[in-house]
Amino acid sequence: MLSDGDWQMLLEWTRIKQIPKGTCLIKAGELVNHAYFCSEGLFRLFYSISDGREFNVAFTLENDFATSYGAMVTGGPSNFAIQAMEDSVVIEISYETMQKLMDKSHAWERFVRRSVERLYIRKEERERELLYLNAQERYEAFLVKYPGLEKRIPQYHIASYWGISPVSLSRLLHS
Amino acid sequence: MLSDGDWQMLLEWTRIKQIPKGTCLIKAGELVNHAYFCSEGLFRLFYSISDGREFNVAFTLENDFATSYGAMVTGGPSNFAIQAMEDSVVIEISYETMQKLMDKSHAWERFVRRSVERLYIRKEERERELLYLNAQERYEAFLVKYPGLEKRIPQYHIASYWGISPVSLSRLLHS
Numbered sequence: 001m002l003s004d005g006d007w008q009m010l011l012e013w014t015r016i017k018q019i020p021k022g023t024c025l026i027k028a029g030e031l032v033n034h035a036y037f038c039s040e041g042l043f044r045l046f047y048s049i050s051d052g053r054e055f056n057v058a059f060t061l062e063n064d065f066a067t068s069y070g071a072m073v074t075g076g077p078s079n080f081a082i083q084a085m086e087d088s089v090v091i092e093i094s095y096e097t098m099q100k101l102m103d104k105s106h107a108w109e110r111f112v113r114r115s116v117e118r119l120y121i122r123k124e125e126r127e128r129e130l131l132y133l134n135a136q137e138r139y140e141a142f143l144v145k146y147p148g149l150e151k152r153i154p155q156y157h158i159a160s161y162w163g164i165s166p167v168s169l170s171r172l173l174h175s
Numbered sequence: 176m177l178s179d180g181d182w183q184m185l186l187e188w189t190r191i192k193q194i195p196k197g198t199c200l201i202k203a204g205e206l207v208n209h210a211y212f213c214s215e216g217l218f219r220l221f222y223s224i225s226d227g228r229e230f231n232v233a234f235t236l237e238n239d240f241a242t243s244y245g246a247m248v249t250g251g252p253s254n255f256a257i258q259a260m261e262d263s264v265v266i267e268i269s270y271e272t273m274q275k276l277m278d279k280s281h282a283w284e285r286f287v288r289r290s291v292e293r294l295y296i297r298k299e300e301r302e303r304e305l306l307y308l309n310a311q312e313r314y315e316a317f318l319v320k321y322p323g324l325e326k327r328i329p330q331y332h333i334a335s336y337w338g339i340s341p342v343s344l345s346r347l348l349h350s
Contacts, residue, residue, distance in 0.1 A: 047306050055306060070296040079303045102288075106281040113277075113288035120291055121245040123298040128254045131222050131230060 002107045009104065013097040019088040026068050026082040031075070034092050035067035041088020042152060046160070047080045056161040058122065059085075059146055059153075065115055066090070085153055130163070138162050139169070177282045184279065188272040194263040201243050201257040206250070209267050210242035216263020217327060221335070222255045231336040233297065234260075234321055234328075240290055241265070260328055305338070313337050314344070 019025060019041065026032055028048060043060040045068075057080065060066035068078035072095050101108040122145075129141050142158060143150060150158065159169040194200055194216065201207055203223060218235040220243075232255065235241035243253035247270050276283040297320075304316050317333060318325060325333060334344040 047303070049306060057302060069292075070299040073292055074296065079299070079307075102285070106284060109281060109284045109288060110277070113284060113291060116288060116291045116295055117244075117248055120295040120298065121249065123295065123302075124245040124254070127232060127298075128222070131224060132254075 002105075002111060006101075006105050006107050009101055009108075010093070013100070014091050014093045017090050017092050019084045019090055021084050021087050024081050024083045025066060025090070026078050026080075028079060028081045029077050032068045032071040032078050033096075034094050035065055035069070035072065035098065036082075036090040036092055037065055038062055039089045039091060041084060041086045041090075042149070043082050043088065044085055044153075044157060045080050045082050054160060055163070056157055057126075059149060059161070061146060061149065065119075069116070069119060085157075135162070135164055135168060177280075177286060181276075181280050181282050184276055184283075185268070188275070189266050189268045192265050192267050194259045194265055196259050196262050199256050199258045200241060200265070201253050201255075203254060203256045204252050207243045207246040207253050208271075209269050210240055210244070210247065210273065211257075211265040211267055212240055213237055214264050214266060216259060216261045216265075217324070218257050218263065219260055219328075219332065220255050220257050229335060230338070231332055232301075234324060234336070236321060236324065240294075244291070244294060260332075310337070310339055310343060 016039075017036075025036055025043065038060050040062060042062075043066045044056050045058040045060070045066070046054045046056045048054050060082075066082050068080060068082065070076075071078040098108075098112065102112055125141075125145075129138055133141060139158070139162070142161070155169055156166040159166040162169070191214075192211075200211055200218065213235050215237060217237075218241045219231050220233040220235070220241070222230045222232065224230070235257075241257050243255060243257065245251075246253040273283075273287065277287055300316075300320075304313055308316060314333070314337070317336070330344055331341040334341040337344070
């Protein structure tokens, strides 16, 4: 459990930012020094390949973290970008602050450990879903994982997440 | 840093197991109550699909952990199996023990946080490699990530990891 003191440290060491729709919180190729807690709005994490195609690999909704975690921890450049799909509000926390919080408090270390576990488990789930589920089942899994998101983003962003063409997704939804 | 006391707790609460080549440490569909530290040998993590095909998604070499982490943490069944590809030796640690270690020691909490980070970063890397690298580059990335592994396992297991046919991999290696 995080104590009042644990929360106090967080409030002193973070700041709130408005992120307009369309803005990239993190660009591909950039070094990453911050994580972002999404308090309002919505983000997509996506890769761009050389022929111009984009692949969404995850979404971040309210009350969840968005960052290029591997890049932040290893100090390398981000391989993907994170873009606001609505006007959004985030709490920005630097990696240095995260490390200070974890040094000072076992509870923060636990909080981060559990957050990383959640990130990891999502990747495991996506791996399983891509291997085992057909297009219809993937769409149903998407609805469960990201409740209400299908009403907030264009269908081609969902199709990109599942690696199917927008036409196939549209056919599926109207069959 | 883990103290002598931290290590002492580990030694009291774990046990060493011999795992003969071919044995599954974890089967798909099983509940998972343990993590395994591989001190000797080699494991593959793989999914089996209904037509009999198998997909390797990761390997565990010496001095690394093998488990179905998501299943262990969530209490659900494992979606994949973990099989010894050589006669192996593991240190078995129950999830209950892991939780006790983390409750008693900030240093163990940090150790687990970093281990999960490593797992997560590997998944991120694999995602990037599958999207951006051609077959030749994937093979080179494989050699860097798993040094010496190409001499210890049949080529079709490497092909399965990269989602290419054994024939394509063989052609690539002899071109």
